[in-house]
Amino acid sequence: MIFKDKLAYLVKNETRNNTNTKKYNLLEEDFIFETTFKPDLSNSENEFCVIGRTGYNMGIFSHAGKSIKWAWWKIENEVIVYDDLFFGSKDTEDVDENHARWWKEYIIKNTPIKMSDAAVNGLVRRWGFYDASQPITDPSGNDGGYIAIDYKIEGIPDETLREWVIKHDNHRVETLSLLPEIIKVKVVKKDNKFHLYVGDIFYNSKDCGQVYDYSNQTIFIGVANPYSFNENQFWFYGEIFEVKIYNSSIEKPENLYLWFDLERNSRFKTFDKSGNGNHGELYETEEVKQEKHLEFNKSARPAKIV
Amino acid sequence: MLNEVFEKTRSKLNKVGCGMCLAKWTQVTMHLHNGMTHSCHHPTAHKIPLSELQNNPSALHNTNYKKLARKEMLEGGKPKECDYCWKIEDSSNAFSDRTYKSSEPWSAPHFEEITTSSWKKDFNPKYVEVAFSNTCNFKCSYCGPMYSTKWVEEINQFGPYKTSTSFNSMSTYKERGVMPYQVSEHNPYVEAFWKWWPDLYHDLHTFRITGGEPLLSKDTFKVLDYIIETDNPNKRLSFCINSNLGIPESLFKKFVEKVEIIIDKELVHEFIIFTSCDAYGEQANYIRNGFNYNQFYERVDFLLDKFKPMTIDIMSTYNALSVPSYKKLIEDVVILKERHHNPSRYWGSSLLLDSSYLRWPTHQTVKILDKEWVREIDEQAKLVDFYEQMRTGLDGYGFTDIEINKIKRIKDWFISEENEENLNTNRKDFYKFITEHDKRRNTDFVKTFPELEEFLAKCRVTKSRVS
Numbered sequence: 152m153i154f155k156d157k158l159a160y161l162v163k164n165e166t167r168n169n170t171n172t173k174k175y176n177l178l179e180e181d182f183i184f185e186t187t188f189k190p191d192l193s194n195s196e197n198e199f200c201v202i203g204r205t206g207y208n209m210g211i212f213s214h215a216g217k218s219i220k221w222a223w224w225k226i227e228n229e230v231i232v233y234d235d236l237f238f239g240s241k242d243t244e245d246v247d248e249n250h251a252r253w254w255k256e257y258i259i260k261n262t263p264i265k266m267s268d269a270a271v272n273g274l275v276r277r278w279g280f281y282d283a284s285q286p287i288t289d290p291s292g293n294d295g296g297y298i299a300i301d302y303k304i305e306g307i308p309d310e311t312l313r314e315w316v317i318k319h320d321n322h323r324v325e326t327l328s329l330l331p332e333i334i335k336v337k338v339v340k341k342d343n344k345f346h347l348y349v350g351d352i353f354y355n356s357k358d359c360g361q362v363y364d365y366s367n368q369t370i371f372i373g374v375a376n377p378y379s380f381n382e383n384q385f386w387f388y389g390e391i392f393e394v395k396i397y398n399s400s401i402e403k404p405e406n407l408y409l410w411f412d413l414e415r416n417s418r419f420k421t422f423d424k425s426g427n428g429n430h431g432e433l434y435e436t437e438e439v440k441q442e443k444h445l446e447f448n449k450s451a452r453p454a455k456i457v
Numbered sequence: 458m459l460n461e462v463f464e465k466t467r468s469k470l471n472k473v474g475c476g477m478c479l480a481k482w483t484q485v486t487m488h489l490h491n492g493m494t495h496s497c498h499h500p501t502a503h504k505i506p507l508s509e510l511q512n513n514p515s516a517l518h519n520t521n522y523k524k525l526a527r528k529e530m531l532e533g534g535k536p537k538e539c540d541y542c543w544k545i546e547d548s549s550n551a552f553s554d555r556t557y558k559s560s561e562p563w564s565a566p567h568f569e570e571i572t573t574s575s576w577k578k579d580f581n582p583k584y585v586e587v588a589f590s591n592t593c594n595f596k597c598s599y600c601g602p603m604y605s606t607k608w609v610e611e612i613n614q615f616g617p618y619k620t621s622t623s624f625n626s627m628s629t630y631k632e633r634g635v636m637p638y639q640v641s642e643h644n645p646y647v648e649a650f651w652k653w654w655p656d657l658y659h660d661l662h663t664f665r666i667t668g669g670e671p672l673l674s675k676d677t678f679k680v681l682d683y684i685i686e687t688d689n690p691n692k693r694l695s696f697c698i699n700s701n702l703g704i705p706e707s708l709f710k711k712f713v714e715k716v717e718i719i720i721d722k723e724l725v726h727e728f729i730i731f732t733s734c735d736a737y738g739e740q741a742n743y744i745r746n747g748f749n750y751n752q753f754y755e756r757v758d759f760l761l762d763k764f765k766p767m768t769i770d771i772m773s774t775y776n777a778l779s780v781p782s783y784k785k786l787i788e789d790v791v792i793l794k795e796r797h798h799n800p801s802r803y804w805g806s807s808l809l810l811d812s813s814y815l816r817w818p819t820h821q822t823v824k825i826l827d828k829e830w831v832r833e834i835d836e837q838a839k840l841v842d843f844y845e846q847m848r849t850g851l852d853g854y855g856f857t858d859i860e861i862n863k864i865k866r867i868k869d870w871f872i873s874e875e876n877e878e879n880l881n882t883n884r885k886d887f888y889k890f891i892t893e894h895d896k897r898r899n900t901d902f903v904k905t906f907p908e909l910e911e912f913l914a915k916c917r918v919t920k921s922r923v924s
Contacts, residue, residue, distance in 0.1 A: 417791075
């Protein structure tokens with residue numbers, strides 16, 4: 152589903168008619184937040200939120216689609232402080248082991264043909280750290296070593312691999328993004344730690360600390376908090392393909408809290424495929440709602456809703 | 458806000474008497490096909506003495522029996538026939554129906570007139586339901602001879618079903634003298650109605666014709682013609698007709714023509730059709746013998762398309778056989794709700810799905826099913842909630858809170874405790890009823906309800922083990 156013009160969905164603790172069978176209290180211990188999305192990089196604000204909870208925001212954020220973070224607030228010495236798990240190399244960062252490992256796994260997992268270690272490492276430097284100074288070897292390895300190709304990917308002899316690399320490289324150059332075009336992010340809370348997975352590959356973990364009390368904080372898809380002042384709303388622009396929340400750190404169907412594919416939508420809701428009735432409720436700004444009411448009321452009889 | 462209104466009404470009523478209820482004056486259901494009447498559906502209907510009608514056709518409502526109950530109310534008593542409300546009031550501080558009904562716009566404005574008049578005085582009711590005849594072309598599985606001539610034919614031919622309750626035996630009707638008049642017979646109750654009608658009509662707030670199938674009754678068309686032809690139409694009238702919408706095409710067309718005149722000329726305040734459907738497709742056809750789901754759907758679609766202000770209310774009698782396909786019915790209703798949503802509808806919605814659970818016959822209630830079916834009913838509640846109407850507006854169609862909560866209530870009732878002995882008896886009866894039904898009506902339960910094949914087999918085993 153395309154998210155634009157301040158479109159968002161919210162999931163309440165209880166639906167108005169109390170038909171949902173899983174409530175917020177099930178998310179107080181371990182959980183998983185998972186989403187697959189494609190940001191509209193031309194239209195994204197500097198920072199946006201794909202899925203999160205209100206209050207002191209907790210959720211999956213991105214800096215203009217170039218990096219990912221899981222942000223939350225915790226209590227330290229009776230003070231509420233910010234923390235995050237960050238995907239991407241920060242400006243001041245040198246080679247980061249987790250980052251390099253993630254890129255290596257990503258390349259090995261997704262490459263259309265097997266590459267030598269040196270070739271993988273070359274791509275890791277190129278894509279993970281904007282460093283195109285490393286050579287990329289002939290993946291066939293027939294020469295017994297690597298062929299210097301002037302570090303230009305156009306010279307990769309294998310056609311399938313060359314196309315795959317060029318596609319990724321173009322995306323990187325065009326967007327200056329460290330991330331693939333379609334991003335799958337999963338955050339697992341387990342043993343009082345947050346574990347971040349990107350593209351189904353483990354990235355990093357961090358202690359949760361004493362997490363701020365989110366038990367009554369609304370879950371939003373497509374925005375962090377529309378009720379907050381502008382700078383803290385973080386509207387998402389782009390396409391969200393799927394959202395899953397589990398009320399456990401174990402991914403089993405019976406542990407699903409909600410599951411949106413955002414394809415089955417009523418006028419006001421998106422369908423929860425988990426069977427728990429936690430349908431996402433369309434959030435519309437007051438201006439949009441008011442406009443629609445006025446239009447209807449021009450010709451409407453007084454409603455008698457039985 | 459509403460609670461304040463009800464509190465005020467209760468306080469006013471209690472100043473007259475702790476059993477005071479305006480519905481005893483303002484509301485009536487008249488079963489003209491067998492001469493029974495009651496005000497409010499909680500007290501059992503009583504017979505209207507023909508002698509009282511001779512000089513006073515309003516005795517269809519103002520029977521001496523009812524007047525004595527009114528006297529009791531005005532003098533601080535609590536008529537025994539109204540014990541439904543007394544039970545609620547004695548066990549809690551909740552409002553009972555006497556408060557709700559006395560707060561209705563067809564009741565509340567008449568408080569002074571009623572409480573300052575003699576109990577002997579006749580009173581023209583404001584909310585009137587009338588059944589002219591039990592003529593019906595359907596024989597729904599949970600209905601009976603009292604409301605369907607098709608059922609009368611079947612029972613006359615085959616006798617009652619051999620369940621523990623002798624389902625649909627007519628012997629008790631005969632004993633109580635409440636057998637419906639046949640269409641060919643002269644019916645003095647209908648005759649009295651037409652004497653009273655010119656006087657009654659202008660006082661009405663709501664008039665609802667039930668049956669039988671009202672559109673098979675000439676009296677229904679006589680009412681429509683009266684409204685069309687009178688020089689002084691009651692434009693405040695909320696006019697309602699129950700119909701199965703399964704009548705022959707020629708009659709349907711005739712009905713549509715009359716409705717068109719009434720709506721176009723704004724001869725009534727609102728025109729509401731109450732109809733029925735309890736499931737989807739062939740399963741719905743099985744439950745309501747004579748029903749054709751596709752025709753029903755097309756006619757609802759047609760009526761809503763033709764009459765832009767009309768609201769249609771589907772009174773769904775949710776029973777054990779509704780469960781497997783109800784989600785499909787919900788989806789079909791949503792399509793029509795969306796297609797026909799407009800700002801002119803009498804009740805905001807074009808179409809309502811009013812799901813009430815069947816209580817009788819007990820062998821066909823949802824409670825006979827295995828508890829595993831709770832998941833299905835629960836999903837139905839979640840599905841209507843998914844299609845919730847959260848706002849009015851150009852695109853504000855969907856299910857109202859009441860429509861959603863009524864399905865939720867079915868789930869709650871389904872999971873409430875049931876005496877095991879009763880359950881076994883009901884399941885045995887279900888098996889007997891279904892097997893006999895298939896024989897008599899040439900239907901095939903297993904083919905129509907493959908989801909319930911195992912359950913039916915289980916009911917058969919229950920039968921052989923216990924009996």
